[in-house]
Amino acid sequence: MIASGHVDTFARDHLPPPQQWPEFLFELPELKFPDRLNCAVELLDRAVERGWGDRPCVIGEGVHWSYAQLLAQANRIAQVLVDDMGLVPGNRVLLRGANSPMLAACWFGVVKAGGIAVGSMPLLRAKELTQIVQTARVSHALCDARLAEELQRARPDCPTLTQVMLFHDSELESRMANRPQGFRAVDTAIDDVCLIAFTSGTTGQPKGTMHFHRDVMASCVCWPPHVLRATADDRFVGSPPLAFTFGLGGLLLFPLHIGASTVLLEKATPDVLLGAIARFKASVCFTAPTSYRAMASQAGQSDLSSLRKCVSAGEALPAATRELWKQATGIELIDGIGSTEMLHIFISAREDQARGGATGLPVPGYRACVLDDQGRELPRGQVGRLAVKGPTGCRYLADERQGTYVQQGWNVTGDAYLIDTDGQFVYQARTDDMIISGGYNIAGPEVEAALLQHPAVAECAVVGVADDERGQIVKAFVVVKPGAAADAALVKTLQDFVKQSIAPYKYPRAIEFRDSLPRTETGKLQRFRLRQ
Ligand code: 3UK
16 A cells, blocks of 8 residues: 555545445556656646746636746645645645636645645535535635635534635735745645545535545546547636536646646636637637537627637537537537546547437546446446446545445446447436336436427426326426517427427426526536426
């Protein structure tokens, strides 16, 4: 065993028992890492050593930091954490802020100091912050002053959280001002935890997923070079928060790993994102399917000529959305399924492999299959539970649900999938979202995909609702496009439309019109709220 660089061993002490770990695969040559490594050093100090110091690195509102500048900021934050806030390697540090260069500097400062970064979505309330602080036994927090109130409200129930420092024209910056720009990073082991990411799960107690320095590096050498294939001249932009591993990877780790630059936007609604692509001449975009759908209808008003690669994740990408985006921009979306447990994307397709309705192929470094209820591998074409293994995998922080996500060495994501004859993985539904109506298994997203083909439909969500006769019936919640009349005639039109395009028994027997649909901060539909 490699000696830990941590003094506070809480994370290591609360890893799942060895027999509940997934099997890890390190077959790719690029996954051979040394025993000791600090991923913040690998990504930041190494970048400067390679001669990228003056290259543009992180860009925000009125901020343009080169690699050397981001490194200096991270080093100063690390010193404040250690000297003024008493951070000891292994301590958990809550990061609270909208995406910004300063939040990125805090992430690297924490990790260089041997701390464990615990991200939190900006919209979280005191109750949810308390759950995170208590579960991860968080001792320190770096918090954007504009989001301080909710954290203060949480503090009475968070006795472990003794050190809170605010940033954004606040104490952190004034303490950083007189620090030297160098800092010797803590010499961590490759299997020391550097990140606890909480699942954006739509129900229940949040789960903390623990990731090692090695996992961060592994995520940088699998999907990005093999599927995304961005270069040092690319400029990344997107909407997911850095507290969501989709955003952390796509908007921070991956661009820095290759010497590219990244635009961190505090708010990235579809219209803001479109404007930012034009203004910053961004070339690689990360956001959710609904955001692409919304942007497609306004794409004509912005100069998107700089854009060359667009990544969609977080939810299934409907074929209609892929098509709309291609018509609007000429760009073939790169779809990818990832999870907080796996850290990042593990099934995806390059532009030339992309196929409407399919997620893609296992990312190099990963293996995936579809299992039946007994854990046996199913033949192609049959719907079952998606299972995956690779260099990253699920390690919940002291959580009994480890045994649900990891079964016989496989990470079982909770998604129903089939593998088609070309080996492409085709998403069906969340396993617990499958609708069983009159003896038929119906995947809500398939009905959604059919509805989205109709010109009157802006957004929709399909769920199963209880029905005396059929057990469940298919019900669609539909947001209509401006100008379309949400009336009984449209209900009939949409029902007939679905019957024309997929098996008629899947048509929505009930349709309800809504002004908007409930979504998580990471853009996922909250189907459970529609079932209630
Ligand atoms: C669903 C998808 C179909 C799927 C994530 C990329 O979403 C991420 O992490 P979460 O923990 O959720 C994981 C679940 O979300 N999902 C995500 N992407 C797709 N379903 N097609 C997709 N392309 O149910 C999965 O199990 O919030 C995504 C990178 C990092 C991430 N954390």
